[in-house]
Amino acid sequence: MSLIVNGTAVPAPADARVSLLDHLRETLHLTGTKKGCNQGACGACTVLVEGERILSCLALAVQYDGRQVTTVEGLAQDGALHPLQAAFVEHDGFQCGYCTPGQICSAIGMAAEAQRGVPSYLSDDLSADTTLTRAEIQERMSGNLCRCGAYNGIIDAIQATIAPKVPA
Amino acid sequence: MSIVDTAKQAAQGLLQSAMEKLVPLAPDSWIPGGVPDPLIARKHGLIGKPVSRLDGALKVSGGAHFSAEHRFDGMVYASLAYSTIARGRIVAIDSAEAQAAPGVVLVMTHHNAPRMAAPALFGSSPTAVGASDLPILQDDRIHWNGQPVACILAETQEQADHAVSLLRVTYAPEPATTTLEGAKANGIEPGVFMGGPLENTIGDAEGAFASAAHKVDHTYRTPRHNHNPIEPHAATLAWIGDELVIHDASQMVSQQAQTIGEVFGLKPEQVHLTSPYVGGGFGSKGLWDHQIIAAAAARLSGRPVRIALSREGVYRIVGGRTLTEQRVAIGACADGTFQALIHTGLTVITPHNAMPEPFILGTQSAYAAPNLLLKVEATRMDLLTNTFMRAPGEAVGTFALESAIDEMAVELGIDPVELRIRNEPEKDPTSGLPFSSRHIVEAWRQGAARFGWDQRSPVPGARQEGEWRTGMGCATGTYPYYRMPGAEARITLTRDGDTVRAKVEVAAAEMGMGTATTTAIVAAERLGLPIEAIEVGYGDSAIPGAIMAGGSQQTAAIGAAVIAAHTALVDELLALAGNDSPLAGLSADEVGSDEGGLAKLDEPGRRESYASILARAQRDSVTATKAGSAPLELMHWSMHSYSAVFCEVRVNAVTGETRVSRVLGAFDCGRILNPKTATSQFRGGIIMGLGMALMEETMVDDRSGRIMNPSLAEYHLPVHLDVPEIDVIWTDIADPHTPMGAHGIGEIGITGVAAAVANAVYNATGKRVRDLPITLDRLI
């Protein structure tokens, strides 16, 4: 059994109790993915599985046999930060930086959801195209807590980069 | 305590009281800050320009290693068992099954834990930072519901957590005080904070209040709060030879190393604590039971240990802000001038700590009133020890005071902004000291204009669209300027050919405030070097001195230490320069740093570069270490950060739901050093204030003393959709008496916010909510 993490095949754990989050952090030493609550309440552990955002603390590593997992460590291309990562620095979308990897992965997954036309609580017409307005982004990012309160900067960073591309 | 100690203390006490009498009277020039810091006048350079965080790229790419992300070879994982009773004793711990569980390396209880001293209680010495002075795993006594009773080490976290579930602990409960009424019946005592009584009496406040033409007199209540940094508390540690190496999450790096060392009977140099990245703290990232338990378990097992608390674990053993019941009574004339201001009330502490929430601190210097009565009393409950949380005192104190001011504005029919300005004091109303820099009226005027305060109707409920009623409210925020003694800076210049780089080391902590970046900005200006040539070292107990990221004082403490170390460095450089230098014969106070070298202050052409001085002296480097001056300025001036907070809310007439639609903070906090990170500090504080206003509450079960909502699902924090774009402006008027002209900005943001929200809710609905949080049920 193996998972593909940031493009590299890695073994799945022998102990079936190991969450994807703990597997990333403790076995693979990919500590960019953070643990804030271990119970699905904070979003700090968000990673992308084939482009979809999931909470890795609520996922067992063995469930992801053969699947492509992307963590914050896998977003940079050729040594250059992903545009959203760079925008987080530019717009000061963090203070302590602990929620940040989760916010960034979540935002990328969120933009893809919007692109696919997945509606939100704010959508008036469930079948219409989604435009990522400020309020739409806020609603769709509300599963990612930031106790430092960097919310304004996070939305600014998303609006400055990936949001304008939705709808494509 | 020996006779010598007693005599020493008495002498220190005498000196202290003599200083308190003399320092206010001394000429300004004798006081630190009496002569303005030359950096205040400097208008070019990076100070005041928006600079992105220097550690930003590392943090957004997952490369910054937090405490639970270090590892040692052979490391094992810790899991804790927590008491399920509030008070009593442990009768038996059956650990046979746990011992036998796969992967278990150690089961540690009070039976086999090494003998350790109790941690020294915060404030009992300059380096003591124990949250309580209870012994840890030393006996069978239980003091609170949630106290650690056992620690299990195992090869994996899963194995350790499972083994904890196999422990069988039997208790003999004893009566515990777990209700506020019960605590009050046991007795009420005067509140003592940092060694001084929390009480100010000026004139006859009750008498003046009784005879005042206009009065308001109400009780306001604030619940318990938890800090909830998104990084749970954790430590990864090992005994290496005789040394204890701890990768911790700490806002008080050196003090924490010292206090832990004392617990284990170690010399200070035997504890090496590092904490370069802290995932939020807000007052909570200090010394709690877990680091000590993990160090003890590591010693007993001979294995390095990672202890990463679960979120529930954080709630069980890391205390938060305690509750308050506050009376504010104001007596005023018809023109709005206050005749009496009374702010008194009760807070809850525990039998094992000494931290009454000092909610009168902000009131001490807020308004001119000839008669003042301010007093905090305390009562004790058998709970987890409470502690400092962002703006301890002011965050909840300003809720009561600034709500009452709004009630008085309604009573008098005077605009609440105007009422505040009418009661602006000329000097500090309780200490009588002159203000070092107070421009709160400018903040009010600028804020009101930008927010559109003139659009507000004084009549509650005047604006309704559909189900939604809109209202505006405002409040004053305030937080003292502190500078704690003990900070040191070490500056090292290193030459490589013609280039010189500087390393500036301070035992500071970075929890996201932007300290590392701001320190580099200031050091670059101070040394006359480009920021790229500056490296800042911090978060390491091996660095000399002790600095706390608390009381919003870190930037000032670092600033003053860097000033002192820079002066020492200039001395060294002049000595090295010798007689062949253009600087020959000059003394340190005649020269300054500029453009990569030293220059005579009034003759800038007379100069020599650092590289040239070092080259001639055949040196590759030069180092100077120095402590900042004693913070006498705090006894000479009344020094504070201020804010005027404006808020607009929409309240649903059917459901009672409150949405915050606009917030503006107008700050008067001296010179702003880095607008980019400062904006985030202000907004972060304001957002925590919105949480306090509308949703945050740590709930304790009255029967068992157990926290009922120990999770981020049940303790509600503001999320993205709860937070509008927050407008932040500042006066940017430098305080001539502080390093760089700056004031602390970490805690001012939260102050005043809850009152601004409550006052806006009143303006929207006509309902005055005096108990936080303002949940739906309080509005329908």
Ligand code: FES
């Ligand atoms: S750690 Fe997974 S949601 Fe909090």
Ligand code: FES
């Ligand atoms: S940046 Fe600290 S929790 Fe978001």
